[in-house]
Amino acid sequence: MLISNWIKIGLLVVTASLHLFANATVLPEERADVLYHEYDGDGIKISGPSVLVRKNFLDKISVSANHYVDTITSASIDVRSFGSPYEEERTQQSIGVDLLNEKSIISFSYTNSSENDYEANTYYFGISQDFFGSMTNVSLGFAIGDDEIRATGNEELAEKMDRQNYRLSISQILTKKLIMGINIETVTEEGYLQNPYRKSRFIVGGSTQFRDEVYPRTKTSDAVSIRLKYHLPYRAAVHTEFRYYSDSWDIDARNIEFGYTHPLEEYPLSFEVKYRFYSQNEAEFFYDSIIGDQSPTEFHGRDKELSEYESTTYGVGVRWDFLPDGWGFLERASVSLNYDLIEFTYESFRDATQSDAGDGGDYVVGKEPFFEFDANVIRFFFTAVY
Protein backbone atom coordinates (compact mmCIF):
# COMPACT_ATOMS: atom_id res chain seq x y z
CA MET A 1 0.00 0.00 0.00
CA LEU A 2 1.30 3.43 -0.88
CA ILE A 3 2.42 5.59 2.04
CA SER A 4 0.03 8.31 0.90
CA ASN A 5 -2.82 5.83 1.51
CA TRP A 6 -1.59 5.34 5.07
CA ILE A 7 -1.70 9.07 5.53
CA LYS A 8 -5.29 9.10 4.24
CA ILE A 9 -6.13 6.41 6.78
CA GLY A 10 -4.52 8.48 9.51
CA LEU A 11 -6.55 11.49 8.42
CA LEU A 12 -9.75 9.43 8.66
CA VAL A 13 -8.80 8.16 12.11
CA VAL A 14 -8.05 11.63 13.44
CA THR A 15 -11.00 13.45 11.95
CA ALA A 16 -13.71 10.83 12.45
CA SER A 17 -12.56 9.60 15.85
CA LEU A 18 -11.71 12.99 17.30
CA HIS A 19 -14.37 12.85 20.00
CA LEU A 20 -14.41 9.08 20.64
CA PHE A 21 -11.14 8.30 22.37
CA ALA A 22 -9.80 11.73 23.04
CA ASN A 23 -8.11 12.69 26.28
CA ALA A 24 -6.74 15.84 27.81
CA THR A 25 -3.65 17.21 26.16
CA VAL A 26 -1.40 20.15 26.96
CA LEU A 27 0.41 22.90 25.12
CA PRO A 28 4.22 22.79 24.69
CA GLU A 29 6.19 24.23 27.61
CA GLU A 30 7.18 27.90 27.59
CA ARG A 31 10.90 28.26 26.93
CA ALA A 32 13.64 30.29 25.30
CA ASP A 33 16.71 28.81 23.61
CA VAL A 34 19.75 30.66 22.32
CA LEU A 35 22.03 28.46 20.23
CA TYR A 36 25.38 29.02 18.54
CA HIS A 37 26.12 26.50 15.80
CA GLU A 38 29.27 25.78 13.82
CA TYR A 39 29.94 23.37 10.96
CA ASP A 40 33.46 22.86 9.56
CA GLY A 41 34.11 20.31 6.83
CA ASP A 42 35.30 20.00 3.20
CA GLY A 43 36.51 23.60 3.11
CA ILE A 44 33.11 24.90 4.21
CA LYS A 45 32.58 26.83 7.42
CA ILE A 46 29.04 27.66 8.49
CA SER A 47 28.23 29.31 11.78
CA GLY A 48 25.62 31.53 13.36
CA PRO A 49 22.95 31.89 16.00
CA SER A 50 19.50 30.40 16.35
CA VAL A 51 17.03 31.87 18.84
CA LEU A 52 13.74 30.18 19.68
CA VAL A 53 11.13 31.68 22.03
CA ARG A 54 7.81 30.14 22.99
CA LYS A 55 5.07 31.85 25.03
CA ASN A 56 1.63 30.56 25.99
CA PHE A 57 -1.51 32.64 26.47
CA LEU A 58 -4.79 31.84 28.27
CA ASP A 59 -3.80 28.14 28.48
CA LYS A 60 -5.16 27.84 24.95
CA ILE A 61 -2.67 29.47 22.64
CA SER A 62 1.06 28.90 22.23
CA VAL A 63 3.13 31.18 20.01
CA SER A 64 6.71 30.43 18.95
CA ALA A 65 9.24 32.37 16.92
CA ASN A 66 12.64 31.36 15.59
CA HIS A 67 15.42 33.47 14.09
CA TYR A 68 18.25 31.52 12.47
CA VAL A 69 21.38 32.62 10.61
CA ASP A 70 23.95 30.69 8.53
CA THR A 71 27.14 32.64 7.77
CA ILE A 72 28.92 30.64 5.07
CA THR A 73 32.45 30.66 3.69
CA SER A 74 32.98 27.96 1.10
CA ALA A 75 35.89 26.41 -0.74
CA SER A 76 34.28 22.97 -1.12
CA ILE A 77 35.33 20.18 -3.49
CA ASP A 78 33.02 21.70 -6.15
CA VAL A 79 34.64 25.11 -5.73
CA ARG A 80 38.11 23.56 -5.81
CA SER A 81 37.21 21.59 -8.97
CA PHE A 82 35.67 24.30 -11.12
CA GLY A 83 34.50 27.35 -9.13
CA SER A 84 35.62 30.22 -6.93
CA PRO A 85 35.47 30.49 -3.14
CA TYR A 86 32.53 32.54 -1.91
CA GLU A 87 30.91 33.97 1.20
CA GLU A 88 27.20 34.38 1.81
CA GLU A 89 24.57 34.53 4.51
CA ARG A 90 21.24 32.77 4.89
CA THR A 91 18.62 33.99 7.35
CA GLN A 92 15.56 32.02 8.32
CA GLN A 93 12.58 33.32 10.28
CA SER A 94 9.72 31.18 11.53
CA ILE A 95 6.57 31.91 13.46
CA GLY A 96 4.19 29.26 14.72
CA VAL A 97 0.88 29.13 16.56
CA ASP A 98 -0.53 26.12 18.44
CA LEU A 99 -4.18 26.17 19.45
CA LEU A 100 -5.47 23.88 22.17
CA ASN A 101 -9.04 23.12 21.18
CA GLU A 102 -10.58 21.02 23.95
CA LYS A 103 -8.80 17.76 23.28
CA SER A 104 -6.62 18.42 20.27
CA ILE A 105 -3.83 20.76 19.23
CA ILE A 106 -4.00 22.51 15.89
CA SER A 107 -0.73 24.02 14.63
CA PHE A 108 0.13 26.58 12.00
CA SER A 109 3.54 27.89 11.06
CA TYR A 110 5.22 30.02 8.44
CA THR A 111 8.92 29.92 7.58
CA ASN A 112 10.90 32.22 5.31
CA SER A 113 14.45 31.42 4.28
CA SER A 114 16.38 34.09 2.42
CA GLU A 115 19.82 34.30 0.83
CA ASN A 116 21.13 36.32 -2.07
CA ASP A 117 20.31 33.61 -4.62
CA TYR A 118 17.54 31.58 -2.95
CA GLU A 119 14.21 32.50 -1.39
CA ALA A 120 11.94 29.90 0.21
CA ASN A 121 8.54 30.17 1.88
CA THR A 122 6.93 27.27 3.75
CA TYR A 123 3.41 27.11 5.21
CA TYR A 124 2.60 24.29 7.66
CA PHE A 125 -0.64 22.97 9.12
CA GLY A 126 -0.87 20.13 11.62
CA ILE A 127 -3.28 18.49 14.03
CA SER A 128 -2.38 16.34 17.03
CA GLN A 129 -4.61 14.20 19.23
CA ASP A 130 -4.22 11.81 22.18
CA PHE A 131 -6.08 8.49 22.11
CA PHE A 132 -6.63 5.41 24.26
CA GLY A 133 -6.10 6.93 27.68
CA SER A 134 -3.27 9.12 26.34
CA MET A 135 -1.19 6.06 25.50
CA THR A 136 -1.25 6.98 21.83
CA ASN A 137 -0.70 10.33 20.18
CA VAL A 138 -1.43 10.73 16.48
CA SER A 139 -0.45 13.81 14.54
CA LEU A 140 -0.86 14.73 10.91
CA GLY A 141 0.97 17.49 9.13
CA PHE A 142 0.90 19.14 5.74
CA ALA A 143 3.41 21.66 4.45
CA ILE A 144 3.48 23.53 1.19
CA GLY A 145 6.46 25.49 -0.02
CA ASP A 146 7.49 27.64 -2.93
CA ASP A 147 11.12 28.42 -3.67
CA GLU A 148 12.71 30.94 -6.01
CA ILE A 149 16.17 30.08 -7.29
CA ARG A 150 18.68 32.46 -8.82
CA ALA A 151 22.43 32.20 -9.46
CA THR A 152 25.21 34.70 -8.87
CA GLY A 153 26.93 35.38 -12.19
CA ASN A 154 23.98 34.16 -14.24
CA GLU A 155 21.39 36.93 -14.31
CA GLU A 156 19.17 34.98 -16.70
CA LEU A 157 18.48 32.19 -14.23
CA ALA A 158 15.13 32.72 -12.44
CA GLU A 159 13.55 29.39 -11.59
CA LYS A 160 10.89 28.11 -9.20
CA MET A 161 10.31 24.97 -7.20
CA ASP A 162 7.14 23.83 -5.40
CA ARG A 163 7.18 21.42 -2.46
CA GLN A 164 4.50 19.50 -0.60
CA ASN A 165 5.10 17.46 2.56
CA TYR A 166 2.59 15.00 4.02
CA ARG A 167 3.34 13.62 7.49
CA LEU A 168 1.86 11.07 9.86
CA SER A 169 3.40 10.62 13.31
CA ILE A 170 2.37 8.17 16.01
CA SER A 171 3.77 8.14 19.53
CA GLN A 172 2.90 5.04 21.54
CA ILE A 173 3.50 4.10 25.18
CA LEU A 174 4.50 0.44 25.19
CA THR A 175 5.42 -0.17 28.85
CA LYS A 176 6.01 1.89 32.01
CA LYS A 177 9.55 2.59 30.76
CA LEU A 178 9.38 2.20 26.99
CA ILE A 179 7.97 4.58 24.38
CA MET A 180 7.86 4.23 20.58
CA GLY A 181 7.53 6.79 17.81
CA ILE A 182 6.68 6.13 14.17
CA ASN A 183 7.01 8.80 11.48
CA ILE A 184 5.92 8.55 7.86
CA GLU A 185 6.51 11.35 5.35
CA THR A 186 5.93 11.79 1.64
CA VAL A 187 7.49 14.75 -0.17
CA THR A 188 6.69 15.85 -3.71
CA GLU A 189 8.82 18.46 -5.46
CA GLU A 190 8.32 20.03 -8.86
CA GLY A 191 10.38 22.61 -10.71
CA TYR A 192 14.08 23.44 -10.70
CA LEU A 193 15.56 20.77 -8.42
CA GLN A 194 19.26 21.08 -9.14
CA ASN A 195 21.96 23.32 -7.76
CA PRO A 196 22.94 25.90 -10.40
CA TYR A 197 26.55 25.87 -9.17
CA ARG A 198 27.12 22.13 -9.52
CA LYS A 199 28.46 20.68 -12.78
CA SER A 200 28.64 17.38 -14.67
CA ARG A 201 32.11 16.24 -15.76
CA PHE A 202 32.62 15.35 -19.43
CA ILE A 203 35.89 13.86 -20.70
CA VAL A 204 36.27 14.94 -24.31
CA GLY A 205 39.47 14.25 -26.23
CA GLY A 206 41.45 13.68 -23.05
CA SER A 207 40.49 16.97 -21.44
CA THR A 208 37.90 17.73 -18.76
CA GLN A 209 34.86 19.89 -19.41
CA PHE A 210 32.45 20.87 -16.63
CA ARG A 211 28.96 21.50 -18.00
CA ASP A 212 25.57 22.34 -16.49
CA GLU A 213 23.73 19.41 -14.95
CA VAL A 214 20.33 18.33 -16.27
CA TYR A 215 17.94 17.06 -13.58
CA PRO A 216 14.37 15.78 -13.84
CA ARG A 217 11.84 18.46 -12.84
CA THR A 218 9.84 16.20 -10.51
CA LYS A 219 10.76 14.12 -7.50
CA THR A 220 8.67 12.10 -5.04
CA SER A 221 10.14 10.59 -1.90
CA ASP A 222 8.85 8.41 0.93
CA ALA A 223 10.49 8.04 4.34
CA VAL A 224 9.52 5.86 7.30
CA SER A 225 11.21 5.90 10.69
CA ILE A 226 10.74 4.11 13.98
CA ARG A 227 12.17 5.32 17.29
CA LEU A 228 12.33 3.63 20.68
CA LYS A 229 13.36 5.14 24.01
CA TYR A 230 13.79 3.23 27.26
CA HIS A 231 14.16 4.58 30.81
CA LEU A 232 17.04 3.04 32.75
CA PRO A 233 17.81 3.28 36.50
CA TYR A 234 19.48 6.50 37.79
CA ARG A 235 17.28 8.50 35.34
CA ALA A 236 19.41 7.35 32.40
CA ALA A 237 17.85 6.60 29.00
CA VAL A 238 18.79 4.74 25.83
CA HIS A 239 17.29 5.34 22.43
CA THR A 240 17.50 3.91 18.95
CA GLU A 241 16.13 4.99 15.59
CA PHE A 242 15.92 3.41 12.16
CA ARG A 243 14.82 5.19 8.99
CA TYR A 244 14.27 3.95 5.45
CA TYR A 245 14.02 6.35 2.50
CA SER A 246 13.21 5.82 -1.16
CA ASP A 247 12.62 8.27 -4.01
CA SER A 248 11.67 8.42 -7.68
CA TRP A 249 15.30 9.08 -8.66
CA ASP A 250 16.14 5.53 -7.50
CA ILE A 251 17.93 6.62 -4.33
CA ASP A 252 17.37 4.22 -1.45
CA ALA A 253 18.84 5.25 1.90
CA ARG A 254 18.80 3.99 5.45
CA ASN A 255 20.18 5.23 8.74
CA ILE A 256 20.36 3.81 12.21
CA GLU A 257 21.15 5.62 15.45
CA PHE A 258 21.89 4.63 19.03
CA GLY A 259 22.15 7.05 21.94
CA TYR A 260 22.60 7.03 25.69
CA THR A 261 21.93 9.80 28.23
CA HIS A 262 23.39 9.59 31.72
CA PRO A 263 22.67 12.16 34.44
CA LEU A 264 24.85 12.96 37.44
CA GLU A 265 22.19 14.56 39.61
CA GLU A 266 24.50 15.59 42.46
CA TYR A 267 26.28 18.19 40.27
CA PRO A 268 23.77 18.41 38.32
CA LEU A 269 25.18 17.37 34.96
CA SER A 270 23.94 15.17 32.17
CA PHE A 271 26.09 13.42 29.56
CA GLU A 272 25.07 11.91 26.26
CA VAL A 273 26.75 9.86 23.53
CA LYS A 274 25.42 9.10 20.07
CA TYR A 275 26.33 6.88 17.11
CA ARG A 276 24.62 7.25 13.72
CA PHE A 277 25.29 5.39 10.48
CA TYR A 278 23.84 6.47 7.11
CA SER A 279 24.18 4.89 3.66
CA GLN A 280 22.60 5.43 0.27
CA ASN A 281 22.96 4.15 -3.28
CA GLU A 282 23.36 6.47 -6.26
CA ALA A 283 20.62 8.14 -8.31
CA GLU A 284 19.86 6.63 -11.70
CA PHE A 285 21.34 9.67 -13.50
CA PHE A 286 24.48 10.13 -11.39
CA TYR A 287 27.72 10.01 -13.37
CA ASP A 288 31.09 10.82 -11.84
CA SER A 289 32.39 11.39 -15.35
CA ILE A 290 30.89 11.03 -18.80
CA ILE A 291 33.25 9.85 -21.53
CA GLY A 292 32.54 11.62 -24.80
CA ASP A 293 30.48 14.58 -25.84
CA GLN A 294 27.02 13.13 -25.16
CA SER A 295 25.43 11.94 -21.95
CA PRO A 296 24.17 8.34 -22.23
CA THR A 297 20.85 9.41 -20.66
CA GLU A 298 18.57 12.44 -20.88
CA PHE A 299 19.43 13.50 -17.33
CA HIS A 300 22.86 13.72 -15.77
CA GLY A 301 24.26 15.10 -12.52
CA ARG A 302 27.39 14.90 -10.40
CA ASP A 303 26.19 16.17 -7.02
CA LYS A 304 27.92 14.06 -4.42
CA GLU A 305 24.57 13.87 -2.59
CA LEU A 306 23.34 11.81 -5.57
CA SER A 307 26.25 9.34 -5.37
CA GLU A 308 26.67 6.13 -3.43
CA TYR A 309 28.18 6.86 -0.02
CA GLU A 310 28.16 6.35 3.72
CA SER A 311 28.44 8.70 6.66
CA THR A 312 29.12 7.90 10.29
CA THR A 313 28.44 10.29 13.16
CA TYR A 314 30.00 10.09 16.63
CA GLY A 315 28.41 12.56 19.03
CA VAL A 316 29.02 13.60 22.63
CA GLY A 317 27.24 16.18 24.73
CA VAL A 318 27.07 17.62 28.21
CA ARG A 319 24.31 19.65 29.87
CA TRP A 320 24.66 21.67 33.09
CA ASP A 321 21.36 22.42 34.83
CA PHE A 322 22.60 25.46 36.72
CA LEU A 323 19.09 26.35 37.95
CA PRO A 324 17.52 22.93 38.48
CA ASP A 325 15.01 24.25 41.02
CA GLY A 326 14.27 27.54 39.28
CA TRP A 327 14.76 31.15 40.28
CA GLY A 328 12.16 33.91 40.18
CA PHE A 329 9.89 33.29 37.21
CA LEU A 330 12.26 30.65 35.79
CA GLU A 331 11.32 27.01 36.33
CA ARG A 332 14.76 25.81 35.32
CA ALA A 333 17.71 26.81 33.17
CA SER A 334 20.60 24.94 31.58
CA VAL A 335 23.56 25.32 29.28
CA SER A 336 24.55 22.57 26.83
CA LEU A 337 27.51 21.75 24.61
CA ASN A 338 27.37 19.10 21.88
CA TYR A 339 30.11 17.97 19.51
CA ASP A 340 29.60 15.68 16.50
CA LEU A 341 32.23 14.21 14.20
CA ILE A 342 30.75 13.16 10.85
CA GLU A 343 32.86 11.02 8.49
CA PHE A 344 31.73 11.00 4.85
CA THR A 345 33.07 8.20 2.63
CA TYR A 346 32.02 8.31 -1.03
CA GLU A 347 31.93 5.17 -3.15
CA SER A 348 31.16 6.57 -6.61
CA PHE A 349 32.14 10.27 -6.38
CA ARG A 350 35.82 10.78 -7.13
CA ASP A 351 38.15 13.63 -6.16
CA ALA A 352 38.41 15.47 -9.51
CA THR A 353 41.12 17.78 -8.14
CA GLN A 354 43.56 14.85 -8.37
CA SER A 355 42.92 14.25 -12.07
CA ASP A 356 45.72 14.59 -14.64
CA ALA A 357 43.26 15.77 -17.31
CA GLY A 358 44.40 19.34 -17.33
CA ASP A 359 44.16 19.69 -13.54
CA GLY A 360 47.78 18.89 -12.67
CA GLY A 361 46.95 15.81 -10.59
CA ASP A 362 48.59 12.42 -10.53
CA TYR A 363 45.67 10.21 -11.49
CA VAL A 364 44.16 9.23 -14.81
CA VAL A 365 40.78 10.89 -15.18
CA GLY A 366 38.02 8.64 -13.92
CA LYS A 367 40.50 6.69 -11.76
CA GLU A 368 41.08 9.29 -9.05
CA PRO A 369 40.62 8.20 -5.42
CA PHE A 370 37.09 8.33 -4.10
CA PHE A 371 36.38 11.53 -2.20
CA GLU A 372 36.13 11.58 1.59
CA PHE A 373 36.11 14.19 4.32
CA ASP A 374 35.36 14.72 8.00
CA ALA A 375 33.10 17.42 9.40
CA ASN A 376 33.08 18.88 12.91
CA VAL A 377 29.76 20.15 14.23
CA ILE A 378 29.39 22.17 17.43
CA ARG A 379 26.19 23.22 19.19
CA PHE A 380 26.39 25.44 22.26
CA PHE A 381 23.09 26.60 23.70
CA PHE A 382 21.36 28.14 26.66
CA THR A 383 17.84 27.09 27.64
CA ALA A 384 15.41 28.77 30.03
CA VAL A 385 12.04 27.24 30.88
CA TYR A 386 9.53 29.60 32.50
Added chain:
Amino acid sequence: MNFIKLLTIFAMINLAGCAIKPWVKPYERSYLADPVMSFDPDPVSSSYMHHVYQAREGAKGAEGGGGGGCGCN
Protein backbone atom coordinates in the same frame (compact mmCIF):
# COMPACT_ATOMS: atom_id res chain seq x y z
CA MET B 1 -11.73 -0.88 -4.16
CA ASN B 2 -9.17 1.25 -2.36
CA PHE B 3 -11.99 3.14 -0.68
CA ILE B 4 -13.47 -0.12 0.63
CA LYS B 5 -10.04 -1.11 1.97
CA LEU B 6 -9.70 2.26 3.70
CA LEU B 7 -13.16 1.98 5.24
CA THR B 8 -12.45 -1.57 6.44
CA ILE B 9 -9.18 -0.60 8.09
CA PHE B 10 -10.78 2.51 9.58
CA ALA B 11 -13.61 0.39 11.03
CA MET B 12 -11.11 -2.12 12.43
CA ILE B 13 -9.08 0.61 14.11
CA ASN B 14 -12.21 2.11 15.64
CA LEU B 15 -13.48 -1.24 16.88
CA ALA B 16 -10.06 -2.03 18.29
CA GLY B 17 -10.12 1.36 19.97
CA CYS B 18 -13.35 0.49 21.77
CA ALA B 19 -11.73 -2.67 23.13
CA ILE B 20 -8.35 -1.21 24.12
CA LYS B 21 -7.91 -0.39 27.78
CA PRO B 22 -4.80 1.60 28.73
CA TRP B 23 -2.39 -1.03 30.03
CA VAL B 24 -0.10 1.64 31.50
CA LYS B 25 -2.23 3.68 33.92
CA PRO B 26 -1.65 7.43 34.25
CA TYR B 27 -0.20 6.98 37.77
CA GLU B 28 2.33 4.47 36.33
CA ARG B 29 3.88 6.97 33.93
CA SER B 30 6.37 8.74 36.17
CA TYR B 31 9.36 7.30 34.28
CA LEU B 32 7.83 8.29 30.93
CA ALA B 33 7.13 11.83 32.21
CA ASP B 34 10.82 12.33 33.03
CA PRO B 35 12.27 14.98 30.64
CA VAL B 36 15.09 12.54 29.79
CA MET B 37 12.45 10.43 27.97
CA SER B 38 11.46 13.14 25.50
CA PHE B 39 12.19 12.25 21.87
CA ASP B 40 12.94 15.90 21.19
CA PRO B 41 14.05 17.62 24.41
CA ASP B 42 15.75 20.54 22.63
CA PRO B 43 13.91 21.48 19.41
CA VAL B 44 16.31 24.28 18.45
CA SER B 45 19.26 21.90 18.66
CA SER B 46 17.66 18.90 16.93
CA SER B 47 16.24 21.07 14.17
CA TYR B 48 19.77 22.33 13.45
CA MET B 49 21.12 18.77 13.19
CA HIS B 50 18.27 17.83 10.81
CA HIS B 51 19.35 20.78 8.65
CA VAL B 52 22.99 19.60 8.73
CA TYR B 53 21.96 16.15 7.52
CA GLN B 54 19.35 17.34 4.99
CA ALA B 55 21.90 19.58 3.28
CA ARG B 56 24.42 16.73 2.88
CA GLU B 57 22.36 13.59 2.44
CA GLY B 58 20.06 12.42 -0.33
CA ALA B 59 17.41 11.36 2.18
CA LYS B 60 15.02 13.64 4.01
CA GLY B 61 11.74 13.37 5.89
CA ALA B 62 10.31 11.36 8.79
CA GLU B 63 12.69 13.06 11.26
CA GLY B 64 9.80 13.89 13.60
CA GLY B 65 8.86 17.38 14.74
CA GLY B 66 6.96 20.15 13.02
CA GLY B 67 7.76 22.73 10.38
CA GLY B 68 8.97 21.72 6.98
CA GLY B 69 11.59 22.31 4.34
CA CYS B 70 14.77 24.28 4.79
CA GLY B 71 14.88 25.93 1.38
CA CYS B 72 18.59 25.94 0.77
CA ASN B 73 20.95 24.96 -1.98
